[in-house]
Amino acid sequence: MPLVIPKGWPKPVYDFSKNPLTKEGFELGRQLFYDPILSRDSTISCASCHLQATGFTHVDHDLSHGIDDKVGTRNSMTIMNLAWSKNFMWDGAVNHLDMQPLAPLSSSVEMDEKLARVIQKLNNAKKYKALFFSAFNDSLATGQKMLLAFSQFTLHLNSSNSKYDKYIREEAGGTFTDQEKNGLQLFRKHCASCHPEPLFTNQNFEKNGLPIDPTLNDLGRFTITRMPVDSFKFKVPTLRNIQFTFPYMHDGRFKKLREVLNHYTETDELKAQIVLSSNEKADLIAFLLTLTDNDFLFDKRFGFPKD
Template identity: 65%
Template sequence: MNKFAKYILGGLGLFLCCGFIAVKHKDLLFSYPEYWPKPQYDFSKLTMSEDQFQLGRQLFYDPILSRDNTISCASCHLQATGFTHVDHDLSHGIEGRIGTRNSMTIMNLAWNTSFMWDGGVNHIEIQALAPISSENEMDESLEHVVEKLNNSEKYKTLFYNVHKDSVVTGQRTLLALTQFVVMLTTYNSKYDKYIREEVEFTEQEKSGLNVFRTHCASCHTEPLFTNNKFINNGLEVDTTLNDFGRMIITQNPQDSLKFKVPTLRNIQFTKPYMHDGRFETLQEVINHYTSDIQDSNTLSETLKSNIELTHKEKVDLLVFLRTLTDQEFLFNKRFAFPYNQ
């Protein structure tokens, strides 16, 4: 039996199959490794059915969620790039409007304790309201989204498949989106297989892992590679955006310039980096932490001492970060655009 595998299968009863521990709850599989912490999300709120998943996937890729039917969730969250965008530093919305922040990746959200760069949303089931209602993104109301969905024969059928009636409501719409995004789990990178003793690391990858654990892991904590906290990581303030991060939500000066620590999973493909997308390469990110930290009253304690890395250590760290890439996740057809619908 693979001691690191835990599977929660969307009905009733326990069974052992193919060396995996499984809990059967209806018909949809949610899985994560045993060495991971328990998810934060309460799955009892979802139907955990295949029909619910397919409804959520359809909504995720449908521009009907935006006011002019041109922008979908996937417009800023592309699967092959870790469900974020890579062609511009700040998010784009309808009519070419430009937002103020880089879109965050969508992966392993069941473990999140808050959402958005500033933690302005504290529950996954309402997270979609933020981009839907944002003037610079979808610029739509949930009420009007529901009206459009109720006028769609396709969605009447999809909602009927889930609820046994075709009535679309705001709550049902948000739950469907939740059903899809909560399933976007990634845990089959080379790093994970190394931890599970399925593969070996090269000496350079091992060296990079040691560098990471020494200098980076306090914020980007294994195995999720985030600690879900908000920190000031010493970036120079962009005087054009004047974004003060968490303080905008809490109104507490102690939260000035603090932003959520993002996961590093699939980091090789999730550029540009930082809340404002200022860095195009991981080399720039590493150089920031080793030579360009800006001191301020709220700077993270872990960054007040200089991080000194040799050229070799920087290269080894980059090599290790590439082991966080999960090709199975990035190209999983189950998460892709539903061409068949």
């Protein structure tokens, strides 16, 4: 089941030659994604904070919570179009998609489990023996195989069938209203330098003028690079399915898109001041809603695996 690269999209970053996609690998990854066996006390699965219907993020939670109801310091990120992603996490701490699951797995406020113990649990589970065998022709679970299977699943979580995509491809269902067309023009003028089409992220780390939350003191990318220039910089997230990925920003401080736009027109810390009238904000939001991709949000292949 090779990945279909949407027309006009760049070449994926992920090296598929090292992890050829198979139906069986995808299925193993999907089972792992929805299984709380990954956490210390079998209470938290990946899906606890990454729900499909909301673009695989934790809806309604500014800061995501994990094991023992412990609260983290950031809003969980969305999971989509990761084959094109050059780095992962709000601060880019993770350098390869394969290694991403290790972070929540071992975080003391998320799953708080050791990889070696997870592998032990998987090897003791009859269900996984069969799944690993069908995916890798070897029933023994290892860290490498588990991580490759996770990538097999997440690499398929691709969103490219929104109303916006149909508009660009001039397909049925892609007719924009005048308001949406105006919103797209405004978007291209004011937002596209950081959120360029078609991925709606430039994949960089940017400082967007948010005042620091003194209870979190999150320095963002600086935490990883230790370079002062990276202070308060966070990864530019994709805007696809933004209608459902609220709350917004790395700490989920904004609940509504209008609040996000108000921040961008009020801050004086951007390279160029963004000026938008109230009507223009409404148009811009109308455009952002065209990025909703129901085919992706309700694709049964990505949902909880019912036996």
